[in-house]
Every structure is written in C-alpha cells, then in structure tokens.
Amino acid sequence: MVLSTTGSVLVSFLWSLTVVLGQGDWGVTYSTQSICVLKGSTVELSCTYKYPSGYNVTSTFWFTKEISTENYVNLSDDPDYRGHVTYHSDEENRHTLMITDLRETDSAEYKFRFITDQPGGKRIGQPGVTLSVTGLQVEVTGGKMKTLTCNTSCPLTGNPTYIWYKNGQQIDESSSHQYKDLVKSYYRASYSCSVKGHEHLHSPTVCVLGQTCNRVTYTQRRICVLKGSSVDISCTYAGYNPVISSLWFRSDKMTPRDVTKDPEYTGRVLNTLPSTLRITDLREKDSAEYRFTFKTSNFEWGHSFPGTTLTVTDVQVKMTPATVTEGQNVTLTCITSCPLTDNPTYIWYKTVTSPKTSGQSYSITNITSEDSGEYYCEVRNGRGYKISSALMVTLAGKQTSVLTASVGITVVVLFLILCPSGFILFRMRGCKSPPDTTDLTDDGQTDSSPVNDNVSDMVMTSTAAQTADTDNQDVLHYASVHYSSSKEQDVPLYSSIQKQEEEVQYVAVKLNCASDAT
Incomplete structure (x- = not known):
C-alpha cells in the first residue's frame, strides 16, 4: 500500500555519495551507501552494473536474505515484502527497488x-x-518552559523540515527538531510532530502534564483485509472534561464527516461502541485512514494523529515464469496488495471444487500438458475469505498448435461449403442458351456461316428434345442434382475429334436447367 503523497518518495540517488564495487570489467554502482527514512513512507534504492563484453545477463534481483550458499531470496518473492516492494529497470541500465509503506522491520x-x-x-x-526506518517520537523536558524534541532513531536523510501541532492544530514549521513552549500548571495541552512532505505520518500525541489531556490511542495503526469481508476499527480515548459527542471520519475528506452518515457507507457501517467502527462488505475504495475525534463539555476537541490505516485488497494469482514450456518448473503465488492481518491461510484449486494443496505458493515440477488448466487460490482469515479469479496455465507452443489446427479445420470446412456452390453456379450458367453470334451485314441482313448454322441446329435439336421436360423445372433441388451430356452429339467445329463424355453423378445432387428456345 502506498501511503506517501507527492514528495513522499525519498529517492536515494539524490545523495552525491557513490559506491563503486568490483574490479576490472565487473562492478555494481549504488547511488547511496546508507539512508534513513520515516516509517510509513516510500523509498527508492537504485544501482547500475557492468560486465565483460560477450556475456549475456540472464537474471537480476535485489535481496536481503541468504538461505544458504548461493541461495538468495529475491525480494519480489519474499513473503515479508509481499505487496509493498516493486523492482524495475530502464534502458539506461538503472535498476531500482521501490519499497512502499515502510516498516521498522524493513531496516536491513x-x-x-x-x-x-x-x-x-x-x-x-x-x-x-x-536502509534504516524510523518513527517519530515527541520527548518533553524542562519546567514551565517546556522543550519538545521530535526524536528519530537515525538522522533523517535530506535535511527535513519539522512541523509542530498543539491540540491538533499546526503551530510551527522549522528546520529544527525542537520546539519551546510555556506551559502553565493549569493548562493541559497535547503535542505532536511531523516532517514536511509526510504530514500524514504524525508522531503519537503526548500530554505535557501526564495523562490529564484529551487524547486518543488506536488499537491498530494498520489493517489489511480482504475485499467483501468486514473489519472493526477501535480506539481508547480520555478527556479532561466529560465527553459529550464523538465521531469517526476519513482523513482524506476536506472536512471531517461522520462515516456513519456518509451515503457511500449506507447499510454497511455501524458503531458497536462509540470507540469501535465496524464496516461490512468492504470495497477497495474503502481504503483510507480513519480517525476518531470527540468533543468535551467545554468544547475542546480530542484526537490523535495518525489514525488507523485500512487497506482493502483483492486476490490475484501470479505465475513464475510468465511463459512456460514442457518440463519446466512453475510457481503459482497468491498475491494481495498488502500483508493480510490475522495470519491468513491459503488453499489452491485446479477447479473450483477440487482443492489441491495449501500455502501461499504452489509449485508444479516438470510441468506437462496434463497440468494445463485453470487455477484458483482461496484466502481466509478471521475476517472473511476471498477466491481469486482464474489463471489459465498453458504450455508455450501448445496454443500455437491448437490455433494452427483450428485454422486448418476452418479452411477445409469453407472449401467443402464453397466448392459445391461454385460448381452449381457454373453449371447453371452453362445450361443457358449460348449468345447469338450471328453478324449483321451492312443492309441489316444476317450473314450466317456454316459453323454457326451447325451450332444453331445442334442447340435447336437439343432444346426441342428437352422442352417438354424442362418447362417447369427451373428450380434447383440441392437434395439431388444430376447432370448428363449426350454421348452421340457431334460438334462440326471439332469434326476431327470425337468427344464422348461419361455420365457423371455428383452424390445425390441433381441439376435441371431450362433452355430458352431460339
């Protein structure tokens, strides 16, 4: 989950310090050697590398863990970084690792x-x-003049600007991580700090006079749950004066608005207790930071920053490698956009009703065509369950064969359909009377040659013999088309060649053509 806004990405290559490693033609160049950033922010680590000519790079990755000799865990596949780490490279040989929603455990x-x-x-x-990841913590020292210090476990990179808040309102902005304020014995105030560009990453609120100030403490700072499930967001609170009203609101709204009265949550939200917000049928757009605030009898407001950040995630299946051939090893991984709360369990299916195994990843060794098919993963935790969409696993080359076969079958079918139609059309045209080829003389009389006379006689004879049978048979009967030619008909034009045509029957197809008498 990306919590950072514009300017929240601390890009490590802003440092001028460059580390070059390797000898001769081999080497890795990092853009920085060390960096300290805020918990909840985003960081980019980048490098370039070189190698001798004639070599081809087959694999690149970032890692922090070595399981055994030459066995390193690619961060993109490390369950501890699931959902908040990405790796990409560009044409300029820059290889960048981006880690979002940083946690103190990411320090490594x-x-x-x-x-x-x-x-x-x-x-x-x-x-x-x-990489060092740190949170902010306010320390209070001094007598009446209080010195407030915004502490971190390491010096923040980039000379940050600090912002101070008193009772939830901004009071100062300075490059100094300290702030002084005169506090009277009867004045009960709460303080917190943040860093410019990361205003959403407040320190916890502290009261300068112990617990006697208005304050809110959240049960969980981050919750990651499945789409369609439900969640309870809760806190404890205390006011110096009696509390007369309270509400939950989203920090991304321009003005605080009671979530229970928001139309987007109609029928899905409930205050089981004033300090507990329950949301059902969760949607990805419900992802936000939720805060609690209350008003006391003397109209003071009590709240604490940051609130509880809720992330609603869907489930997807990722296949590694993306394209496989027969005999390769394949890994299917159930992916969520953030590490799920409440120790989730995973179940794998090849069909929706046949569970195969459990675990976030499912490996197929020496894959064959029998392993092809649709795969699903189901995720369950104490808040609900979700089944991923199907991932179709196919072998490279198999799809091509199927496509080729499909194209071949289609061509054959079209051939079988079009050829008889073309033949019938050709025969229909052939059955029509030939055009009159007589020539007109200059005085308008016809001049017929012996050849034309013979042809005309032949046509007349054939037509007269068939007139009685063909007057009412201009309809094509596709169920039985039959065509016959006279065996004894001589054509004077080809008097030197005796042509005899055998009777040809085309499977139960009969064609009857009517001729126009001249």
Whole structure:
C-alpha cells in the first residue's frame, strides 16, 4: 500500500555519495551507501552494473536474505515484502527497488545481484545499501518552559523540515527538531510532530502534564483485509472534561464527516461502541485512514494523529515464469496488495471444487500438458475469505498448435461449403442458351456461316428434345442434382475429334436447367 503523497518518495540517488564495487570489467554502482527514512513512507534504492563484453545477463534481483550458499531470496518473492516492494529497470541500465509503506522491520542491508550465461559470471554488489526506518517520537523536558524534541532513531536523510501541532492544530514549521513552549500548571495541552512532505505520518500525541489531556490511542495503526469481508476499527480515548459527542471520519475528506452518515457507507457501517467502527462488505475504495475525534463539555476537541490505516485488497494469482514450456518448473503465488492481518491461510484449486494443496505458493515440477488448466487460490482469515479469479496455465507452443489446427479445420470446412456452390453456379450458367453470334451485314441482313448454322441446329435439336421436360423445372433441388451430356452429339467445329463424355453423378445432387428456345 502506498501511503506517501507527492514528495513522499525519498529517492536515494539524490545523495552525491557513490559506491563503486568490483574490479576490472565487473562492478555494481549504488547511488547511496546508507539512508534513513520515516516509517510509513516510500523509498527508492537504485544501482547500475557492468560486465565483460560477450556475456549475456540472464537474471537480476535485489535481496536481503541468504538461505544458504548461493541461495538468495529475491525480494519480489519474499513473503515479508509481499505487496509493498516493486523492482524495475530502464534502458539506461538503472535498476531500482521501490519499497512502499515502510516498516521498522524493513531496516536491513539491501544488495543487488546479477547472473550471466557464462560459468562464474555472477556478481553481488558488496557492501550493499543500508536502509534504516524510523518513527517519530515527541520527548518533553524542562519546567514551565517546556522543550519538545521530535526524536528519530537515525538522522533523517535530506535535511527535513519539522512541523509542530498543539491540540491538533499546526503551530510551527522549522528546520529544527525542537520546539519551546510555556506551559502553565493549569493548562493541559497535547503535542505532536511531523516532517514536511509526510504530514500524514504524525508522531503519537503526548500530554505535557501526564495523562490529564484529551487524547486518543488506536488499537491498530494498520489493517489489511480482504475485499467483501468486514473489519472493526477501535480506539481508547480520555478527556479532561466529560465527553459529550464523538465521531469517526476519513482523513482524506476536506472536512471531517461522520462515516456513519456518509451515503457511500449506507447499510454497511455501524458503531458497536462509540470507540469501535465496524464496516461490512468492504470495497477497495474503502481504503483510507480513519480517525476518531470527540468533543468535551467545554468544547475542546480530542484526537490523535495518525489514525488507523485500512487497506482493502483483492486476490490475484501470479505465475513464475510468465511463459512456460514442457518440463519446466512453475510457481503459482497468491498475491494481495498488502500483508493480510490475522495470519491468513491459503488453499489452491485446479477447479473450483477440487482443492489441491495449501500455502501461499504452489509449485508444479516438470510441468506437462496434463497440468494445463485453470487455477484458483482461496484466502481466509478471521475476517472473511476471498477466491481469486482464474489463471489459465498453458504450455508455450501448445496454443500455437491448437490455433494452427483450428485454422486448418476452418479452411477445409469453407472449401467443402464453397466448392459445391461454385460448381452449381457454373453449371447453371452453362445450361443457358449460348449468345447469338450471328453478324449483321451492312443492309441489316444476317450473314450466317456454316459453323454457326451447325451450332444453331445442334442447340435447336437439343432444346426441342428437352422442352417438354424442362418447362417447369427451373428450380434447383440441392437434395439431388444430376447432370448428363449426350454421348452421340457431334460438334462440326471439332469434326476431327470425337468427344464422348461419361455420365457423371455428383452424390445425390441433381441439376435441371431450362433452355430458352431460339
């Protein structure tokens, strides 16, 4: 889940420090050696590499873990980074790892590895990039004049600007991580801090006089749940004066609006207790930061930043590699956009009703055509369950064969359909009387040659013999078309050739043509 807004991405190549590793023609160049960023923000780590000519790179990836010798865990496949890490490269040989929604557990040394097609052609950039992830914490010291310090576990990269809040309202913006304020013994105030560009990543609120101020504490800071399930978002709160009203609202709205009265949540939201918000039939657009606020009898407001960030995720199946051939090993992985809350379980199906195995990933060794088909994964946790859409697994080359066969069958079918139609049309045209080929003389009289006379006599004879049978038979009967030619008819034009045509019968198809008498 990406929590950062514009300007929240801390790009490591802004540092001028460059580390070049390797010898000769081999090397990995990182854009920075170390970086310190805020919890909940986004960071980019990048590098370039070089290798001898004649080699071809077959694999590149970032990693933090080494299971055994030469067995490194690609961060893109690491369950601990599922849903909040992406890796991409560009034409300028820059290889960038982006980590979103950073957690303190993401603090580690990140290394880049590339593999070529030659023996021994493997390299790792040593040392890697040291990433430190820190939260903000306000410390209060002093007497009446209080000194407030916005502390971090490491010096933040990029000379940040600090923002201070008093009772939820911004009071100061400075490059200093300290702020001084005169606090009277009877004045009960709460303070928090943030960094410019990451205003949504507040420190927890502290009260300068202990617990005697209005404050809210959230039960969970982040919740990731399945689309279609339900969720409870809860908190505890205390006010110095009696609380007279309270509400839950989304921080991305321009003005705080009671979620229970929002039309987008009609019929899906309920306050089981003033401090607990329940949302059912969750949708991905419900993803947001939810905050609780209350008003006391003397019209003071009590709240704390940040609130609880809810992420609603769908489920997808990813296949690695994306294209496979027979005999390869294939891994199917059930993907969500964020690490699910409440220890989810996974079940795999080849059809919707036949479970095959459990686990977030499903491996197929030495895949064959029998393994082709639709695969699903089902995810369950204490809040509900979700079945992914189907992923069709096919072998490269098999689809081509099927397509070729389909095209071949289609051509044959079209041939069988069109050829008889063409033949029938040809015969229909052939059965019509030949055009009159007599020539007109200059005085308008016809001049007929012996050849034309013979042909005309032949046509007349044939036509007269068939007139009685063909007067009412101009209809094509596709069920039985039959064509016959006279065996004894001599054509004077070809008097030197005796042509005899055998009777040809075309499967039970009969053609009857009517001739026009001259």
